[in-house]
Structures are given as C-alpha cells and as structure tokens.
Amino acid sequence: MYGCADEKQPSETIGASKLRKIGFEALVGGKKCVEAARENGLDAYAACGAYRGPDFRDDSWLAQDVHGRRQRWFSSTCPTRKEVRAYNLSVVKEIAGWKGIKGVIIDGARFASPSSGEIKDGIADPDAFFTCFCPACMNKARKMGFDPVAMQKAAAGLYDYLHGMPVRIERHMEGLYEWMEFRRLSTTEHLLDFAKTVKSVNPDLKTGIFIFTPSLNKLVGQHYRDLAGAMDIFSPMIYRCYKEISGPACLNVELADLLAMLQGAKDLTDSDRIRVLSGLTGLVLSDGEDTASIRKGLDIEVLREETSRSRVQTPGAVLAPIIEFDDPQLEEALNKTLEGGADAVNFFAYQDDILEAQAQLLQKAAFS
Ligand SMILES: [Zn+2]
Numbered sequence: 001m002y003g004c005a006d007e008k009q010p011s012e013t014i015g016a017s018k019l020r021k022i023g024f025e026a027l028v029g030g031k032k033c034v035e036a037a038r039e040n041g042l043d044a045y046a047a048c049g050a051y052r053g054p055d056f057r058d059d060s061w062l063a064q065d066v067h068g069r070r071q072r073w074f075s076s077t078c079p080t081r082k083e084v085r086a087y088n089l090s091v092v093k094e095i096a097g098w099k100g101i102k103g104v105i106i107d108g109a110r111f112a113s114p115s116s117g118e119i120k121d122g123i124a125d126p127d128a129f130f131t132c133f134c135p136a137c138m139n140k141a142r143k144m145g146f147d148p149v150a151m152q153k154a155a156a157g158l159y160d161y162l163h164g165m166p167v168r169i170e171r172h173m174e175g176l177y178e179w180m181e182f183r184r185l186s187t188t189e190h191l192l193d194f195a196k197t198v199k200s201v202n203p204d205l206k207t208g209i210f211i212f213t214p215s216l217n218k219l220v221g222q223h224y225r226d227l228a229g230a231m232d233i234f235s236p237m238i239y240r241c242y243k244e245i246s247g248p249a250c251l252n253v254e255l256a257d258l259l260a261m262l263q264g265a266k267d268l269t270d271s272d273r274i275r276v277l278s279g280l281t282g283l284v285l286s287d288g289e290d291t292a293s294i295r296k297g298l299d300i301e302v303l304r305e306e307t308s309r310s311r312v313q314t315p316g317a318v319l320a321p322i323i324e325f326d327d328p329q330l331e332e333a334l335n336k337t338l339e340g341g342a343d344a345v346n347f348f349a350y351q352d353d354i355l356e357a358q359a360q361l362l363q364k365a366a367f368s
Contacts, residue, residue, distance in 0.1 A: 045206070048095050061078060109222070115253045146182050157171070238303055
C-alpha cells in the first residue's frame with residue numbers, strides 16, 4: 001500500500017495495523033509511513049521524489065519549452081540540471097540510511113508528459129510537454145552526441161503542427177526520435193545513479209521505480225529495459241479511471257490529453273487521430289472512442305495488458321503494478337493485474353473508507 005500514513009497523524013491511528021490483519025505485506029511512503037510499517041510488522045519501503053528541492057524553487061530552474069518559455073510541470077525543475085540531480089542523490093543517500101527499510105522507490109524521474117503541465121482552461125497545459133530545451137539541456141545533448149538544434153527544430157515543428165500550422169510533419173520525424181532518445185538517455189543516466197547510490201549505502205536494499213506504463217513510458221524517457229539489473233522492483237502506474245482533471249501518469253487522463261493535443265493536427269481525421277494515438281501508445285483504441293470517453297476511464301482489460309507488457313520487459317525483477325485503490329471494480333482489477341503476470345499489487349493510495357468496505361475481498365485475495 002502506498003501512502004498509508006498521513007504525515008500529521010500519530011502512527012497508531014493510521015491504517016497499518018488494519019492492513020497487516022487483512023494480509024498486506026508492505027507499506028511505501030515517507031518517514032511516518034515507514035515507522036508505521038515497522039511498528040506493525042510490515043515491510044517498509046521509502047519513497048522519494050526526483051527533480052525538486054528547497055533551493056530550486058525560483059523560475060530559473062524550470063524547464064524551458066521549444067520557444068524558450070519556462071514551464072511548470074509536476075512541481076519539478078528541468079530534468080537534467082546537475083545541481084538538482086546531485087541534491088536528489090544526496091536525499092536518496094540519506095533516505096537509504098533510514099532504519100529498518102527494505103528498499104527505496106523513486107518517483108518522478110522523467111521528462112514532462114502530456115498531462116504534466118499546470119491546469120489552464122480546465123486542461124493540463126500541453127506546452128509543458130515540449131521541454132526541455134534550456135541551455136543546460138542543449139549543452140548536455142551536444143556532449144551526448146545529439147544535434148540539439150535539429151532536435152529543437154523538430155520539436156518546434158511538432159508544436160506548430162499541433163497548433164494547426166501547415167507543417168510537413170514527416171520531415172521532422174528523425175529529429176523527434178532524437179528528442180525522445182535524448183529524454184531516454186538522460187533519464188536512464190539518473191536512474192542508474194539512483195540505483196548505485198542506494199546500493200552504496202546498503203547493497204541489500206532493494207531499488208524500485210514508479211514508472212509510466214508501457215503505453216506511455218517512452219514519451220517521458222523511462223525505458224524498462226535500460227534499467228534491467230539496476231532496479232529490483234518495477235511499479236508501473238496503471239491508473240485507468242482517475243477522476244481528477246490533473247492526473248500525470250494516469251492512463252485515461254494522459255491519453256485524453258494526448259488526443260486533445262492531436263486535435264490541432266488539421267490534416268488528420270478523428271479516426272486518424274485515434275490510429276496515431278494507438279500507434280504511439282500500443283493500446284488498441286476503437287474509432288468510437290473519443291477524448292471524453294477515454295477521459296472517463298479505460299476498460300478494465302487494460303490492467304492485464306499493461307501488466308503483461310511490463311512483465312516481458314522486466315525479467316528477473318519484482319513486478320508490482322500500482323493500481324487505483326478506489327477502482328469501482330477492485331476485485332476484477334486485482335485479478336486482471338495478477339493475470340498479467342504481476343508478482344504483487346500495490347495500491348494508490350490508502351483510504352480508510354475503501355479499506356473498510358473492501359476488507360473482506362482484500363483479505364480473501366491476500367490469503368488465497
Ligand atoms: Zn533543461
């Protein structure tokens with residue numbers, strides 16, 4: 001279970017003891033959560049963020065889009081600034097020293113997704129996706145063997161194309177792949193450093209990641225196979241029917257925002273857009289599906305499909321997808337995830353009333 005403990009609550013009043021009785025094995029979260037787990041005989045995993053920190057709050061640390069505008073995304077900075085990364089690794093080192101934990105799980109080590117921007121006019125600002133082209137990223141790209149100008153030109157081409165300008169998008173494909181490859185190599189670099197840092201404190205600690213599902217991971221630079229041998233636990237975030245407007249990583253929200261972004265491509269018909277979306281994500285979407293229906297929620301089968309796609313890419317690692325605790329079909333959601341090849345199921349996030357209502361079902365699942 002993720003996020004069991006409210007940091008303000010005394011640990012004896014939170015759900016850890018109830019979870020233990022029901023058959024839960026582990027809690028993932030901050031210090032309070034870790035304490036609650038240990039006090040109640042559960043395994044404790046510490047969760048940590050990535051590109052944030054108290055010294056990086058002014059705008060100069062923000063990611064820059066193709067037009068040089070600063071963009072806020074997921075309360076994060078530019079994803080490659082070395083000061084931010086060094087600070088993150090120092091935090092990871094400190095967390096890895098917490099008493100009694102089994103491992104550390106990193107969240108948010110990626111580039112901006114279609115749903116990562118701030119909410120503007122009732123939708124996540126899509127411009128945040130077109131990052132990061134700050135001077136630090138451009139330099140880094142050059143050193144890594146990319147042509148940063150070509151990369152930026154291609155991303156700007158895509159931006160214009162999606163804003164209804166007459167752009168021959170096929171001419172930019174090579175540059176767009178390079179942009180995605182830059183996202184990949186930069187993100188992998190930090191995630192491997194994260195794993196090394198955890199193991200340097202204690203080689204017995206498990207390393208884990210909250211990772212975008214196989215339908216979205218490539219867009220944000222998170223690649224399962226790059227992390228083979230470095231990550232012991234993969235937790236794909238398979239949220240299929242998240243209700244809030246802002247839902248980074250949530251499949252229904254991300255895909256609806258991506259489809260909304262594609263509406264600007266004037267030369268595409270509605271069914272073309274669905275096909276592009278299916279091609280980009282590997283999900284089979286039907287012509288009948290539109291932004292509104294996708295946003296409402298994806299079929300429960302997506303849990304099995306996404307788990308199974310993650311399973312193929314994570315041989316030898318523990319696969320523990322994190323699914324919505326308030327899924328209206330919780331029992332089926334649990335079964336689909338296990339059918340897909342999960343070793344364990346993680347839930348986002350602890351809610352007392354759901355636990356009360358579903359205790360019997362969860363207990364049956366845990367002990368069967
Ligand atoms: Zn940058």
